[in-house]
Amino acid sequence: MLTAVDVTGNTILARDAQKKQNYFCPACRQRVCLRLGQIRVQHFSHVQIMTCRAMSEGESVEHLFGKLQLHTYFVSLGYQVTLEKFLPAIQQRPDLVVESQGRCFIIEFQCAPISFETIKKRNTGYARIGLQVFWILGTPYQKQNLRQTTMAKFAQIQQNHLGFYYWVSQPSGGDLQWQEWSQVDGINGKNQMMTPEKIVKKQIYQIQLRLLRSEESLRSLAEKVCQQGRILTGVPWCVHNFEKLPGGLKNDHWLTKLSVLLALEGGAKSIDQLLTVIRQNRWYQFASEDVWQVQLLWLKFVLWQWLRQKIIRYQNGLFFLRIQPKWYSDYQDKQKCFTDFIEFYTQ
Known part of the structure; x- marks a missing residue:
C-alpha cells in the first residue's frame, strides 16, 4: 500500500515517509513497516496482516506504480485525489477517491486476475454510499485477447458506448484510453478488414x-x-x-x-x-x-x-x-x- 498514518493521525505517502518513524494502517490501525528498494516502488506493508480485511498485500510493481501515475494524472486535470482512502461505512479502501466541484467517484486500478463476485461486491459497496466506480485495466489485461466474460466484468456505458478503460503506463507518465466493446457477426481480430x-x-x-x-x-x-x-x-x-x-x-x-x-x-x-x-x-x-x-x-x-x-x-x-x-x-x-x-x- 502507498499510504499510512503516523502517530499524530496524519496520512503519509510512502514516498515521503522516513524509515525510523512509526506508521499504522488506516483501516485496522495495526503497525506497518516502510519497504524501500531500487526495484520495487516504495510502499508500506503490515507487520502482521491477519486482522486486516480492507487491505491487499503483495501488490505488483505495476499496480503500485500505476496508482501513483493515476494520482498524478487526475491531479493534473484539476481534481482533488486521495490515494487509498479507507471508507469505514463499507470497510473498503479503493485505489483512488477523486473529487471535484461536489462530484466524487472511485478509481479501481486492476492488474491481477479478479473474480466476478469480488468486483460485484466492491461495486455494491460503493453504490451503498452513493459513489460511482470506474475500473481501469493495467498492462496484463492489454497483453491478452480478452474473453467476453472478462469484458463483461469491467464494461461500462459512457456517452452511449459500451467499453472499458486502459491505463497505458510510460516512464514519463501514462495515458488513459477507452476501448469500445462492439461486434459484427462473423468478424474477429484476424479479419477486421472484410468487405x-x-x-x-x-x-x-x-x-x-x-x-x-x-x-x-x-x-x-x-x-x-x-x-x-x-x-x-x-x-x-x-x-x-x-x-x-x-x-x-x-x-x-x-x-x-x-x-x-x-x-x-x-x-x-x-x-x-x-x-x-x-x-x-x-x-x-x-x-x-x-x-x-x-x-x-x-x-x-x-x-x-x-x-x-x-x-x-x-x-x-x-x-x-x-x-x-x-x-x-x-x-x-x-x-x-x-x-x-x-x-x-x-x-
Whole structure:
C-alpha cells in the first residue's frame, strides 16, 4: 500500500515517509513497516496482516506504480485525489477517491486476475454510499485477447458506448484510453478488414452450418419461420449485422435482430415491449453495469439503424414497420438483391 498514518493521525505517502518513524494502517490501525528498494516502488506493508480485511498485500510493481501515475494524472486535470482512502461505512479502501466541484467517484486500478463476485461486491459497496466506480485495466489485461466474460466484468456505458478503460503506463507518465466493446457477426481480430459482401457470406455460411448441426438454439426458430413459408437463411438483409453493435450478447446479433423484426411484424411495439423480446436472448453477466442498460443501448443502436434505412418509423411512443423487409427463397435469390441493398444501406 502507498499510504499510512503516523502517530499524530496524519496520512503519509510512502514516498515521503522516513524509515525510523512509526506508521499504522488506516483501516485496522495495526503497525506497518516502510519497504524501500531500487526495484520495487516504495510502499508500506503490515507487520502482521491477519486482522486486516480492507487491505491487499503483495501488490505488483505495476499496480503500485500505476496508482501513483493515476494520482498524478487526475491531479493534473484539476481534481482533488486521495490515494487509498479507507471508507469505514463499507470497510473498503479503493485505489483512488477523486473529487471535484461536489462530484466524487472511485478509481479501481486492476492488474491481477479478479473474480466476478469480488468486483460485484466492491461495486455494491460503493453504490451503498452513493459513489460511482470506474475500473481501469493495467498492462496484463492489454497483453491478452480478452474473453467476453472478462469484458463483461469491467464494461461500462459512457456517452452511449459500451467499453472499458486502459491505463497505458510510460516512464514519463501514462495515458488513459477507452476501448469500445462492439461486434459484427462473423468478424474477429484476424479479419477486421472484410468487405460487407464477405461479411454477409460468412454470416450466411455460419447459419447454414449451424442448421446442419441441428443446434438447439436455431431449431425452434427454423421451425417457426418454416411454418410461415420461409427459410432461416432467407432472412431479410436488414437482419444481418454489417455495422458494429454494442457487445454483451452471447448469441449472434442477427438472431436477436430477427426476434425484434418478428415482433414488429406482429404489430407496433413500444421500446419496453421490444426490451422484453430481446431479454429472452442470452446475455453475459455484467459486474460494473446493469445488464438492462446494456440491452437498452443495444436495442437503440438497432432501431436507429432501421430508422436510418427507413425500414421502421416512430410515432406516439411506438415503433412500426414502414415497409415489409423481403424474405428470400434461396441464397441465389438473396444474392441478387445484395448490391441494391448495400448501395442503399451505405448512402
